[in-house]
Amino acid sequence: MKKQNQKDRQQHDRRLLDLQSLFELSKTLNSSLQQDVILDTLLFTPMGRMMIGRGAVLLNEDAKTCRIAAAKGLPQGVREHALLIEERFDAPAPMPAESDSPGLTFLYRHGLRLLCPIHSNKRQIGYLVLGEKITGAPFSPDELQYLEALANLASSSLENSRILAELRDVNRRLDKKIQQLNTLFEITRELNSTLDRDKIATTLSYAVMGEMMIRQLALAVREDEGRGELLTSKGFGRNSDFSFIDSETFWCLLDAAPQPTPVESLADDALRTTLSSMKVRLLVPLLNQEKVLACMIVGDRLSGTAFHDDDLELLATLGNSALVALENARLFRETLEKQRLEEELAIARDIQQRLLPAEPPDISGFDFSGLNIPHAQVGGDYYDFIRVNEKELVLTIGDVSGKGVPASLLMANLQASLHAMVHAKWPLTETVFRINNIIHANTSIDKFITFFLASLNVETRELTYVNAGHNPPMLFHKDGKMTELQEGGLILGMMSDVPYEQGTIPLQNGDLLVLFTDGVTEATNPAGEEFTEQGVIDVILRSGVSTAREAVERLRDAVIEFSGDAPRTDDITILTLLVT
Incomplete structure (x- = not known):
């Protein structure tokens, strides 16, 4: 009995250590969205803990094909190898010595003996495969249970890293589109003789060469950080080296002597030798407000005569x-x-x-409307209607901190994240949780988003929602009462791994849901007074609206009338839902 108790205590201690190890590993896995870090943690942890000499992590590419995403102790070139595995595994299992799947045969041939599936949301996304222990001992039930738990912990991190990679790919494609737009709108340099600098440079070259009978002439302009640009070169050979114009020394020399200077009088021996070999006879600095901004590089005259003072003056002029x-x-x-x-x-x-949205959805029993008025040409407010299936509609509104282009880019990131996740059948709290982590990981601390996400069941007429720090939407009932939708949590982007709560509220005929951004409530009049939430309540209660669009227009007009001549400083976004 005593030995049994001791054995039970030892087993209890091992399980406790396993739980502590899994807890620490969970923190490590959740702290990174880099797939390589997650894969290394998933692979090296059991190999080190159980003294295993080789192992790999496989990730699904489709229903039957996996690729080796990480490997240790296997031959060079194995990584990224594609494997066909037709069998399905629900729990850790020994690697079959013989199999109809080429992938399993390949793994067994390379000394891998244990296969542990990785599942996410009841969907298999890969495998952790391990070789034999160095000691030759078999895997114990506790070890198999530990490996299964480790694989489950890593699954969500792997999924998050995949979503992040997809978002980065979307951003890369967006950058490519912007580059294409820049190319489409690039301004031609062929304008006219007074505004096209190449034409100016060419005209100057031919004028000077013709007027003063000069064999060679080049024009260089000064750029930032002591570099230069050669605008034109006439009469010089193709192999002429003008790299000296990219030297800070060259431009500093002209600053020190900002007048036409014969090459033979230059104090810099190396520059003098280079210019003499190119048959350059004169440097003519060109000044604006006593600063050298360009230089004419002048060669021999056809007559072979020297440049006189009046020639130098004409050149400078x-x-x-x-x-x-x-x-x-x-x-x-x-x-x-x-x-x-x-x-x-x-x-x-x-x-x-x-x-x-180009237009609101058309759903029997409900009337929708939305409006967005950006403060600048682009803004950071966002609203959307997303039809998930026949009985579910997602509606959302958000407000990105800041204004202009940075806010609009973050708004686009939010829109892409939501559209990528909304069909995943996650609870709203999970969707908001993941979006928050993505925003937090990819923005600075001063960037955040107030966000409201709701799912409308058009059959049961129930609205489930999460409010991430947004102005509480107002649900006006037919009897004149009003309910604020506040359940949720912290605004997006402030902290990672923030839990969120969701609320559910039934909708009745005549209910009017009004969502808005702070551009409505914080709109000011010439006296500096704000429109406030009470202003929204007053407009809706006295309007007696019969359509969602009418509610949007009444609220918009009231804000504009209230502001008067006061400058508008924020985007205005309004979304309404009327139960009919």
């Missing part, structure tokens, strides 16, 4: 006149760049508007 034209061209380019940015913002606004 012509060059500086061209520099004024080049500066005008630069200013014109900057103006065009501003226009291009404005056009791109207009395109971005059009793209963002396309992310919002």
Whole structure:
């Protein structure tokens, strides 16, 4: 009896250690969205704990094909190998020595003897496969149970990393689209003789060469950080090396002597030798407000005669006149760049508007409407209707901190995340939990989102919702009472792994649900007073609206009338649902 008690205590201690180990591993797995880190943790932990010499992690590519995503103790080139495994496994099982599946045969041939499936939401996503222990001992039931628990812990982290990879792929494709837009709207440099700097440079070259009978001439302009750009080169050989214009030394030398300088008088021996070998005879710095911004590089004269003072003065005058034209061209380019940015913002606004619903859903017994008025060309407010199936409709509203392009990009990220997850059949709390972790992992601490997500069952007329720090939507009842929908949790992006709660409320005929962003309640009048939540309540109660659209328009008009001439500082978004 005493020995049995001791044995039970030992077994209890081992289980306790296993639980402690799994708890620590859970924190490690959940702290990372990098797939390589998760895979290494999943593989190396049991190998080290159970003294196993080889192992691998397989991830499903489709129903029957896996790839080796991580491996240890296996030959080079095995990783990323695709394997066909037709059998299904629900629990850790010995690797069959003979199998009709080429994948299992391959694994057995490479010394792998135990196969542990990885499941996520009752769906198999891969396997943890291990070789024999170095000691040769078999796997105990406790060890098999530990491996199964470890695989289950890793499954959610692997799924999260997959979703993150998909979102990054969406962002990469979005970046590619923006690059294509930039290419479509690139401004041509062929404008006219006074605004096209290449034409200015060419005109100057031919004018100087013709007027002064010069064999060779080049024009370089000064760029940032001491670098230069060669605008034109006439008469020089193809192999001429103008790399010296990218030297800070070259431009500093011109700053020190900002007047036409014969090459033979240069103090820099290396530069003098280089220019002499190219048959350059003169450097003519071009100044604007006493700063050297360009340089004419002048070769021999056809006559072989030297440059006199009046020649140098003419060169400097012509060059500086061209520099004024080049500066005008630069200013014109900057103006065009501003226009291009404005056009791109207009395109971005059009793209963002396309992310919002084109029209409300048409569902018997319900009337929907929505409105978004951005403060700038693009904004950070978001609302949506997503039809999940015949009996479920998801509706949402959100407000990204900040304004303009950064807020609009985060809004697009939110929209992509929601659309990627809404059909996963997760509880709303799980969806919001995952979106929060993605936003937190990919934004700075000063970026956050207030967010409200609801699922409407059109058959039972029940609304289930999660409010992540958003202005509480107001549910107005036919008897004049009003309920605020507050169940939920913290705003998105502030902290990771934040739990959320959900609420459920039945809807009755005549109920009107009004959702809005703080651009409505915080709209100010010329006296600096805010519209407030009470303003929303007053408008709805006295309106007696008969359609969802009418409710949106009444509230919009009331906010605009209240603001008067006061400048609007935030986006305005309103979404309504009327039960008919």
